[in-house]
Amino acid sequence: MNDGTVTLPWLVFRQDDNGNRYRVGRYATRDEAQKIADTLHDRGHQQLYWVEKLGAKGAGD
Template sequence: MTDSGAVLPWLVIREDDNGNRYRVGRYATRTEAEQVADRLGARAHERLYVVERVDRATA
């Protein structure tokens, strides 16, 4: 949850060519997260953007 109380269980993660992973953003729906990942991936070189769901217990 964020401070506003919104649940944002979908993450966009950037993986670079060295295997490092960075959280890019959190989103309410998988569709929204996938759209962001696709848009970012279209202009990235040697970077992969993946979508992952956050487990509420670990969020």
């Protein structure tokens, strides 16, 4: 990261009741992304939240 850019390889996704998937955000660490996913899940909505690493199969699709 010598060029001043920040890498945010961890993605949080949401899937709604109709099966539509949305990227919620990008984060620097898996712990940070998981904390966001857990917080959203704990709100009691029926959506599914999960964390994937950018570049992993299926991530960002």
